[in-house]
Amino acid sequence: GAGVSQSPRYKVTKRGQDVALRCDPISGHVSLYWYRQALGQGPEFLTYFNYEAQQDKSGLPNDRFSAERPEGSISTLTIQRTEQRDSAMYRCASSPNLIDTQYFGPGTRLTVL
Amino acid sequence: KQEVTQIPAALSVPEGENLVLNCSFTDSAIYNLQWFRQDPGKGLTSLLLIQSSQREQTSGRLNASLDKSSGRSTLYIAASQPGDSATYLCAANSGGSNYKLTFGKGTLLTVNP
Numbered sequence: 001g002a003g004v005s006q007s008p009r010y011k012v013t014k015r016g017q018d019v020a021l022r023c024d025p026i027s028g029h030v031s032l033y034w035y036r037q038a039l040g041q042g043p044e045f046l047t048y049f050n051y052e053a054q055q056d057k058s059g060l061p062n063d064r065f066s067a068e069r070p071e072g073s074i075s076t077l078t079i080q081r082t083e084q085r086d087s088a089m090y091r092c093a094s095s096p097n098l099i100d101t102q103y104f105g106p107g108t109r110l111t112v113l
Numbered sequence: 114k115q116e117v118t119q120i121p122a123a124l125s126v127p128e129g130e131n132l133v134l135n136c137s138f139t140d141s142a143i144y145n146l147q148w149f150r151q152d153p154g155k156g157l158t159s160l161l162l163i164q165s166s167q168r169e170q171t172s173g174r175l176n177a178s179l180d181k182s183s184g185r186s187t188l189y190i191a192a193s194q195p196g197d198s199a200t201y202l203c204a205a206n207s208g209g210s211n212y213k214l215t216f217g218k219g220t221l222l223t224v225n226p
Contacts, residue, residue, distance in 0.1 A: 033213065042117075042202050042216025043157070056213060091157070098212040099144040099164070104157040 002026065004094050004105035012111045013082055021077045021108045025094030032075050033093045033102060034067055043091055049075060050098060082112045115140045115207045119217035126193055127225050134188040134220045136203035141181045144206040147214065148177050148188050151200045160201075161188070165208075193224045 005024040013019050025032050030051050035043035045059040052072040060066070064082075069075040079086055089109050093102040116139045126132050136146070145164045149157040161170045163179040163186065170177050176189040186203055200221050204214035 031212070035214075040218070042204070042218050043214070045213040045215065048213060056211065059213070093157075093214075099206060101147065101159050101162045102214060103159060104149075106156045 004092055004103055006090075006092050006105040006108050008108060009106060010109045010111075012113065014113050015082060015084060017082055018078065018080045019082055019110065021079075021090050021092075021110070023075045023077070023092030023094075023105060025073065025075070025092070026103060029094035029096055029103075030072070031095040031098050031100075031102075032069055033095070034075070034077050035091045035093065037089045037091055037107070046077070046090075079110075082110075084112050086110060087112045115143075115205055115215040117203060117205055117215050117217040119201075119203060119220050121220060122218065123221040123223075125223040125225065128193060128195060130193050130224075131189070131191050132193055132222070134190070134201050134203075134222070136186040136188070136217055138184045138186075138205045138215075140205075140207060141184050142208035143181065144208055144212070146177075146179055146186050147204045147206065148175075148186075149202045149204065151202060151219070153199075157202065190222075193222075195224050195226045198222055198224050 033048040034046040037043040047057040049069040064080045067077045089107045091107045093104045095102045148160040161177040174191040200219040202219045204216045
């Protein structure tokens, strides 16, 4: 079946612009996670949802970052007023439940100029 | 706060050799531990998941073990092949009400033909 998909795969934006990154989880997966990965590092947790409820957003760096999953399926990570330090690979994962295998999407490479 | 460490950071072996990758975590109250493979510029592929109640999991030439009390996991790769060359990441799914994955920085494995 189809895996986790993310769009866009690459996003180049200018400093100060808002960006929205989309994640489409595996069908039927109730848990959805967002991570950010810098070069040479493992992914770092940003936030996660169980169904439509955002249960932990402790990893979001500041209030410019927000995420939603209004219908318990597709999720959007929004970064407002982007800064160069926001440049990274943003990865989404989904899971059948909170303690099962997390399956990762291909990621969105964000570059802020 | 959960911290995950992977040793060694890089490993180079000749083809056919058996090898062990190490992962340690500071908080033993985990739900599970997951091993991933990441190829250069690619996404994360799940290899094995060990639940906290399990001691090991096997998939083909891969065997992962878990010792919660000592905060350690190992990934054993038998009869290594050049196609096994990649970065291997371990991640702990912390316990309590916290279901995020905390990743190590990974071990870069090179298998030489």
